[in-house]
Amino acid sequence: MLTRLSIRDFAVVAQAELEFGVGLTVISGETGAGKSLLVDALGFLCGARADAGSVRHGAQRAELVAEFALADAPAASTWLREAELDDAEDADEPSCQLRRTLRADGGSKAWINGRPATVSQLAELTGLLVEIHGQHEQQALLARATQTSLLDAHADHASLCNKTREAALDWRRLRDEREALLARGDVGDRAAWLQHQLQELQAEVLEPEALIELDHNHRRHAHAASLIEACDLALQQLAGDDALASRLQQVRGVLQGEASHEPRLTDVDAMLESAAIQMDEALSMLERIRDDLDVDPDAMLELERRLTRVQDLARKHRLPPNQLAGHRDALASELESLADAGDRLLRLEQAIKAAQGQWRDAASTLTASRRRAGDALGASVSTLIGTLGMQGGRFEVALEPISDPATPDPNGAERAEFLVSANAGQPPRPLRKVASGGELSRISLAIEVAMQGSDPVPTMVFDEVDAGIGGAVAAAVGARLRALGDGRQVLCVTHQPQVAAAGHAQYRVSKAAQEGITQSAVERLDEGGRIAEIARMLGGAKVTAEAEAAAKRLLEH
Helix, strand or coil, X not given: CEEEEEEEEECCEEEEEEECCCEEEEEEECCCCCHHHHHHHHHHHCCCCCCHHHECCCCCEEEEEEEEECCCCHHHHHHHHHCCCCCHHHCCCCXXXXXXXXXXXXXXXXXXXXXXXXXXXXHHHHCCCEEEECCCCCHHXXXXXXXXXXXXXXXXXXXXXXXXXXXXHHHHHHHHHHHHHHHCCCHHHHHHHHHHHHHHHXXXXXXXXXXXXXXXXXXXXXXXXXXXXXXXXXXXXXXXXXXXXXXXXXXXXXXXXXXXXXXXXXHHHHHHHHHHHHHHHHHHHHHHHHHHCCXXXXXXXXXXXXXXXXXXXXXXXXXXXXXHHHHHHHHHHHHHHHHCHHHHHHHHHHHHHHHHHHHHHXXXXXXXXXXXXXXXXXXXXXXXXXXXXXXXXXXXXXXXXXXXXXXXXXCCCEEEEEEEECCCCCCCEEHHHHCCHHHHHHHHHHHHHHCCCCCCCCEEEEECCCCCCCHHHHHHHHHHHHHHHCCCEEEEECCCHHHHHCCCEEEEEEEEEECCEEEEEEEECCHHHHHHHHHHHHHCCCCCHHHHHHHHHHHHC
């Protein structure tokens, strides 16, 4: 739900702060005052394009901010979390802030929860938060993909759609695997080449641990003479009658004799004892290392040959030596798959036919349900548009088969097309071709009312849905908008007093010249302000007592 809208230096609005709640909020004002600019501002925040002319004259940039409470928009919360644009601090009461600026030179920037975002991200997110229905923002409703989605949402087809989609995707996966297998052509040459490569690779021990051990052994044999010399010299210095170990024991004996006179010498003796133990262990290890060392030209030659073969393989396959084992295993897996290629191709053909049959069954069930739901929606919307100034009008939902029904489509075997006849006696035609702006807005309203509870988008915006009507029809439109507002948030720009009186809250947009520059101002109306504004809408510039009395009666009803 939209909770706040802030506008600064946008068109003729210098500064405006609007707060919104649940139910129907109406926005009224004199013609040309800038009522629809509020809808334009929302559209800009929803990712619509705007040129530099939208920046107020004399300002460097326009800035728009919208805040949404997300308790009634779980899909938007999920989107934010997956895009890592959510606000973790608002986990108990999730919310979202959108901000967008437009510079006078035409540049634009966008933010979601204070983090830079692309316009496409802004549009994707706001598609889950706001739907704008007006005389210029109807492209979504006119798209057949949207119409199909609306029909499915109305009929609660989530389970059927998922089953159809999964069957189609499974079919595509199997088809792609078959095509990849067929693209290999005659696998005999490939198999022979793989076998040759594997024989070379399998002739060596290529596991990374083995290669590390090979390198260690090679270095040890390459430096065997110097290692032997170093070990012999160390043993000579550490062992023997005049070596370091013997002298250490002599020092301990001297200190032990004097320890009774200085107790701290006992601590020194303990340290020397520990050193003696460490030295004995070092001598033992040194002797074992020396015993293992030997100058062996034959062993050295074999190690060099193994290293050369590994390096040759690495150069041939253009890989580091430690990746040769993984490459060997990959070639073995491919060779195994080629050996089973014929049987695998046969199994794939059978699986593809089975997947196609599963999709056909799921799609047929979805088609039948869509047909029933389309008939019901058409009857309901036809009744509603008759009360909204389109007497004799008819609304139908046609299902058009996809171009290639033999190819499983994730969205089913058809697309919905909304057809409408605005006048009695005329055949229905596609909505995108026949409806005028005002009619399209009222049809949108009728669809939303008929689908009340099915559309997950929490905020609906209607821009002059009452254009070209009045009297009882305007009252009917107001009643429908208010009924729609009982289940969600509805914002409506109107110039009809009957519609304005139906609102739970009302804003008035006024225009005045300040320092020679025209500016619009937005004011939230209290009860007295609403009476005065609706009286103006009823009676014109001069408000009479009769107009005020009529305004009170409209608000009471």
